[in-house]
Amino acid sequence: MLKEFREFALKGNMIDLAIGVIIGGAFGGLVNSIVNDLLMPVIGLIxxxxxxxxxxIQLAGQKQTTLAAAREAGATIAYGHFITLLINFLIIAWVLFIVVKAINAMHRKEQQAPAPKPVPRDEVLLTEIRDLLAAKK
Structure with missing residues (x-):
């Protein structure tokens, strides 16, 4: 059973998936930085x-001025955090759309590339005769 598990864990697909998850995590951090450090200040300026x-939105307790204080005071709906996560999601979805579109375009080019025409048998024979004659000289 241990041997079967090792074969399963070391299959190419499992390793590819693990690499994808790790890269996805790093990509998530990158997107968070883009949103929080680049886009949100511009959106805030606009x-x-x-x-x-x-x-x-403060649902319970006295009205607070900061989100942290509002959460300590009671039930709070932090819709601003949701807006930030929505922007993160839209950026990730857009980037993935562009990547998938590029991959699909490459697949279409591969499929549209004409297959090489088979060389007629008489040309093959003539080529072999030429090569034999050249070898005898």
Whole structure:
């Protein structure tokens, strides 16, 4: 049973999946940085300085000025965090769409490439005769 498990764990597909998960995690960190460090400041500037990460609705307790304080005070809906995650999702979905589109375009080019025409038998024979004559000289 241990041998079967080792064969399963070391199959190419399993290793490819593990590499994909690791790269996906790194990609997620990259997207978070793009959203939080590049896009959100621009969106904040366009919207007049709105900070999405601190947007919330206080459901219980006294009204608070920061999200952390509102969460300590009671039930809070942090919809600003949701907006940030939605932007992350849209960026990831867009990048994956572009990648899949590029892969599909490469597959179409491979399928459309004409197969090499088979060489007629008489040309093959003539080539062999030429090579034999050249070898005798």
């Amino acid at each position: 919207t007049g300085g709105i900070d999405f990460s601190n947007m919330f």
